Amino acid sequence: MRIVWFIVEKEFRQIFRNRMMLPFIFLMPIFLLVVLVNAATLDLRRIDVALVDNDLSQTSLRLTGKFEASDIFYIPRAYTSLEDAFDRLQEGSVDMVLNIPAGFERKILREEGAQVQILIDAINALSAGLINYHSQAVVADMNRELLTGVTPESAGAGAPAIEVSHRQWYNPEMDYRIFMYPGILVILVTIVGMFLTAVNIVREKEAGTIEQLNVTPVRKYHFIMGKLIPFWIIGMFEIAFGLLFGALLYNVPVEGSLFLVFLSGAVFLFLVLGLGLFLSIISTRQQQVMFLTWFFMLVFILMSGIFTPVESMPGWAQQVNVINPFAYLIRVFRMIMLKGAELAEVQGDLISMAIFAFIVLTSATLLYRKTAAG
Amino acid sequence: MKRFAGFVIKEFLHIFRDYRTMVILFGIPVAQILIFGFVITNEIRDVDLAVLDMSRDEETRGITERVEASGYFTIQKRLESPGEIEAVLRSGTARAVIVFGQRFAERLPGEDKAQIQIVADASDPNTATLVTNYLNAIFTSYEMELVKPSPVPHLIETQERMVYNPNMEGVYMFVPGTMAMILMLICAMMTSITIAREKETGTMETLLVSPLRPFQIIAGKITPYIVLSFINAITILLLSYFVFGLPVHGSLVLLLAQCLLYTVMALSLGILISTVSNNQVTAMMISMFTLMIPTILLSGFIYPVENMPPLLQWLSYIMPPRYFIEIIKNIMIKGTGILFVWQQTLVIAAMTVVFVGASVLNFKVRLE
């Protein structure tokens, strides 16, 4: 075991010697985390509308007034022709065109049923769906008012009414930051740890020092442990610092036990750092291993369900997530930190990660050859 | 000039001889666009729900069927008592629970309103909001249909048109973003790491004492990668067109020219990164932290820029992919011409000039 310690000591010396790297290892992740967590929202804050009102009646003004009164629609100006308004949509300065044709009020008064046209820039299908939803809500509201206004008796007894109420559990403020924070933290910690472990052994191969180590009696698992532990320690520190900043700045809660959070982080780090070492052992050049690591990391990150919901992914992708370390950890962190889950509820995921880590580290150890066959 | 040509040819041979790296450089973008094109979508599809129906009447059954038939949701579980809600949300069996109040059908026509409660797992607020909105829309349309047969048909009807993307395809949003991200990262990483490697192994010093001028060295290094990246860009465009059905409504020539400009910009950024790094690992780390995570989060790739807090919107102006995504959407999907994207084009061109200029300056400093 003393030998492991000597390797750990040497790795730490080398990490701290490259002054240029230190800010990237310690400051950059926390800084990016604190700033970028604010970006990860799908909340629609404002919808810019180009209005074409060719009716200019009391009713049409009432309708546009209703749009403006909602705190989400903004109508910077009205256009006389649909073409002009459509150009604004084309250049992307508005999200939607609201077109009220002439004769709108007259049709309503004659009880013929009037139409308004809503053109939505649907390149972002999700936003388009939300814009449509919000517009429909305004129009439905207007309809209800018109109904009650025209036939007051029907509103009281005749109109069916469903009252929908909402409850938001585990995050009543709907603060997206406390959901994103642990996830982005994990990503940044992994970028640091996985890249550094992945290039580590390849660098020794390129420098020729691996050969010197291979003629020493150092045992393979001592070598792997010695390479793993320094980055594991750095990773654990970063998780701790990240959570501390999260709690201070954004009130990121830890509903469950803090110990369980660190336990899951510890198992996860063994897994991803093990993957880094594994890639390092099978690669011969830094460039190769960097691209390979980047590839796996990006695939794992984007498939993990942190940025987009897992359910929306095709079946095969959901199956791939069985071997995706990020998918496990993000689920476990969310469970413990936001829902206050206990060990019993997350132990399945923890055990899977541990088994996976064991497999990865064992294969790394076996694939690392002190004696070349060829 | 002859010396320069020889240098460029040497660089070409150097890169294309290493076939393992070639496989990686050409294989990774293809694999990534295929994976991400299929996987990254924020459409709501088959989201798991649970239902607690305390009325069990015709109306609640009707609404439940409507929810299931929408395709957005799958009813995973029917609960018997409110006590079970906690368990299904906590374990993640359901993202939300629909609770129908008692005597639902009976209360529906009367003053005494029929009650529905949506209990959402808001630990993921983004998805929770979507789920709630989609459910609300389903309930509203059900309600409106109940209203319709009433004797007063004089209502406002909306006629909505989904411009540019009538089928509401998720790929229209995510494929351009994926293109921007992959091209940016692969180009910048490729150049920054290669040049940092030459600095590490000392071959760069040999070049710096050669009679080639710093600008020629940079140009010579970048030329093979421009070819390589442009091939990657075309591959990605072909995949977007044939696999993901993204249209090309605008001019193809303009589209290709824009791709070329963007890759040159990314390559020069790579060179700039290499001039400030002392070895390959540093170059890699700078690329990752300044490009990967900010591109995912700040460029409008997944999260629309206009939803972000003002500070971050402002920060997103320095993200090159942001402009490229706008250009791609304009040319491919909206079919607009240079008149609509000249500003974005100019920004990318200006960025390229700044990156190249800063790199040359850095090289000169090292020479003196």
Added chain:
Amino acid sequence: MEKVIEAVDMTKKFGSFVANDSLTFNVGRGEIFGLLGANGAGKTTAIRIMCGLLRPTSGKITVAGMNVYRQAERIKRRIGYMSQSFSLYEDLTILENIRFYGGIYGLPERVIRRKSQELAEKLDFWRIRNSLIGSLPPGWKQKLSFSIAVMHRPDIVFLDEPTSGVDPDTRRQFWDLIYETAAEGITVFVTTHYMDEAEYCERVCIMADGRIEATGSPADLKELYGAGSIDDVFVKIARPPRG
């Protein structure tokens, strides 16, 4: 004399290329044994097999009384190795390198400290002990690599082209170190393509194209081939007179 290395028909093939073709030789305890040959003659392959870095294709090889096929890891405790490229960590200081390799060989803290002091006096590096290896001139790195390779007092030390690319003066100093080490009872196995260095060895093997062409003490070989120097011997072996 006790044999510390015995190789019988040692063969290594890479695909159809035969790098070592039935090498048979032995090395006695405390000897300075030289393996001579041009670049590509198969010297490095042979040394790598004996150090347990490469698995031989066939042949019977024992190092320090142990079989290289089955006891490679045990052999590694008893040998030292210095490769062509100086395998010290460029971003660590002299003392840090000594400490690391000492630790890897399981030397106790106390011994590591004592060895560091001894080496500092012997090589006179105390005032630059905290300089990074990367900043040292090649001659320094070589002497240091060698000293670190024998720090754990191995039975045999393998030196692969230890003096390539340094000036004659440093080479002489380096050979002084080798003699001191051999005097302490450590067997020295050295490869080189400098034929004049062969004169420093007690016994040499001359290799060409993967085969051993001649074995013996430098004096015997010169007599056998009727040559004035080992260089001439080598020329006669490598380019036999046309006839």
